[in-house]
Amino acid sequence: MTAKSGSSTGRSANAPCPLAEMPPFRVLPAELLDKLSAISRRRNLERNATLIDIGKSANVVGCVMKGVLRMSKTLVDGQQQIVGLLVAGDIFGRVFDGDFPFSIEAATDCEICLFPKAEFEALMEHWPELEKLVILGLLNELDSAREWLGLVANHRTVEKVAGFLVFLHRRWAFLAEEEEQPGGTLIDLPIKRQDLALFLGTRPEAVSRAFHALHDKGHIRIVTPYRFLIVDFEALDRISGQSVSQLDVHRALASGEGPR
Amino acid sequence: MTAKSGSSTGRSANAPCPLAEMPPFRVLPAELLDKLSAISRRRNLERNATLIDIGKSANVVGCVMKGVLRMSKTLVDGQQQIVGLLVAGDIFGRVFDGDFPFSIEAATDCEICLFPKAEFEALMEHWPELEKLVILGLLNELDSAREWLGLVANHRTVEKVAGFLVFLHRRWAFLAEEEEQPGGTLIDLPIKRQDLALFLGTRPEAVSRAFHALHDKGHIRIVTPYRFLIVDFEALDRISGQSVSQLDVHRALASGEGPR
DNA sequence: TCGCGTCATTGACAATTCACAACGATCGCG
DNA sequence: CGCGATCGTTGTGAATTGTCAATGACGCGA
Known part of the structure; x- marks a missing residue:
């Protein structure tokens, strides 16, 4: 999984995440929140730490609790092409899909919450609310990307x-x-x-x-x-x-x- | 211009769509395909016809069968900003969400297949396969948008x-x-x-x-x-x-x- | 068939950005 | 406390694009 900058993880790695505090999750029923918390792993990232390397298998779904992450592709000459930013409340992950087509790195010090993909997907199948959350999250990302497109087109x-x-x-x-x-x-x-x-x-x-x-x-x-x-x-x-x-x-x- | 060419729909409006022919739908079980076909409405669009007007409520989910559609925002000065293209096989629709933040117009003559949003969502809740399809479709759109971003950033x-x-x-x-x-x-x-x-x-x-x-x-x-x-x-x-x-x-x- | 409008193409010039370089500010570290 | 590295800022000429204008090709309808 996401091997990386070694030990920025700290000892709070296995502590459950205060998911209920994050806006997108607030609407979920308490029982589902409990189940999510049960499979969640908290993780701290230092600035410039790599969370997910492009191409590498990363069977996780996650939510940004604090900080800003950048999604980027690295071209052959080492130059980076940034394709998006993740901020607190954003959900990331290739649910039901393969690997990430980009890397994810911490633009600032970050706190994130990770779920094993398989278990997250299993929860989705039983909880339409979670499925809804994921879909709305994707629509949100999509709007964000298109807004960026408008900016860059200037x-x-x-x-x-x-x-x-x-x-x-x-x-x-x-x-x-x-x-x-x-x-x-x-x-x-x-x-x-x-x-x-x-x-x-x-x-x-x-x-x-x-x-x-x-x-x-x-x-x-x-x-x-x-x-x-x-x-x-x-x-x-x-x-x-x-x-x-x-x-x-x-x-x-x-x-x-x-x-x- | 694009005066929503009213009834380019023709009499084939209520004919079921050959969904099984579209790549994304091929993987679905026959029973689900039948149910989808039952609620589907086929529609033909002439070039430059408007399918969805920005802001207007459009309670539909759809799939492009043939042709190319463009998604665009109209800025205050009347200029259009194109934010994406839809081609055969693409699924569009704000599942579980509100209205479209952009218009959709036919860039070429098109054949599309429409589903009432509420009924489509109802099907999703019972068929995880459909939910998966929608999520993969969104991921695909997202990748597409980000690829565009890379292009425009040049x-x-x-x-x-x-x-x-x-x-x-x-x-x-x-x-x-x-x-x-x-x-x-x-x-x-x-x-x-x-x-x-x-x-x-x-x-x-x-x-x-x-x-x-x-x-x-x-x-x-x-x-x-x-x-x-x-x-x-x-x-x-x-x-x-x-x-x-x-x-x-x-x-x-x-x-x-x-x-x- | 002709006329008309839309669209692609081309040219010329001004405006803006790029590329390269140097300088200065800030921060972490020994 | 000074050193070095990273990053932001600023300056300059060269390259590219935006802009305006005109022309030509094509399709459509009278």
Whole structure:
């Protein structure tokens, strides 16, 4: 299974996961939660640790509890192509399918919860609720990937970067990664410039220039290279050219859909 | 334009679909196939007809029997952003979820098979095989979307276009859209230049130039604007940047070399 | 058959990004 | 406390694309 950076696992490896705390799982009946907890293994990952290597068999299904993971393909020359990010609440795993067509690495320190694939699938067959959860999770991932596609399809780097900030703001709104501030919303960037550049289909230099262009226009404020203050969200949304408001539906899933 | 060509449906609307002929459904037990057929409605779509309007409630699950459909979002400025294509064998539908966050239109004349969502979901709860089918279908869509992401993330238009051809060749290999020819493989392009440009994050002019650049290098042959002959598949794969270094490709192109 | 509109193609120029390089800031470690 | 490595930032010329405009090919309907 996921052999990797040795012992970032720690001794909490076998402790059951507080699944009930994660938004997507909240809707599940208590009995199912118990069964899930019973087969769950907790795991901590240090930044840059590899969870799943492309091609290698990885018979696990998992859920991100904390942190950010990146999914990427490694091309023959060693260059990485990032194909997606996983954040808290996201479920990953090739249920009923073969191996992952990409690697999964920790972009930040992470806490994740793993289930043996076979046992997870067995549970799915008996619990339609779990099956529903998986399907909704996949639809969510799909929407996310397509939203990214829209971002990357933009021509100017400023549009991509602005769209990226909008994306962060909208999609991870329920996470503790943002804080309200007198001047706007504070956003922490989970990945470094080079990764972001790869993801957006550009170069680190262009990303840097774009951030500073937005800064100079007064739309954002660069607190540190990894922390931004969103001053004028509307402006970013306008620049990104993505002004679509129909995606709010799925976020109900991610946010636990309890309220309202 | 796309005025939902009302009743292109014809009188074959209620005829059962030959589901058993579609690859994804072949594995299902006969009894389930019968039940699916019982609730299925066949439908024909003319090119540019709208199947599903964004935002509108569409309580259907469907399968493409023939032709190509495009999924797209319409941005505030009226521009379309294409987020995916559906080809024969693809299953679409927001199972257990709300409305579509995009529109679906026929890129070519199409034959599709529709199921009422509620009844389809009911079948899923009793037939794990169907559930499995849906999940695998979603995983497939996800892979497809991520592959697109890799394409669009490329910088040069030649890389995007080359990657697109590779994508067509690999992903729809089982379709009758390609034919073997003495000189290579014949591929039919299901969408026009402008759509492709939107999809690849560039302009029609650039797409055109890229196609002709590949033509001039001898890697493809443009039979008609919608029909290409793949002469040197390896070269395309190399140029696409999905399997080799983009730097090498740049140099290879710059020096004007052919296949090794 | 002719006329019309759509679409692909091509050309020329401006705008933007890439690529290469150097510099500076930050952080961990001895 | 200084050293080195990593990363972010900035500057410059070269390459590529976006943009605007015009032309030509094709299909459709009158």
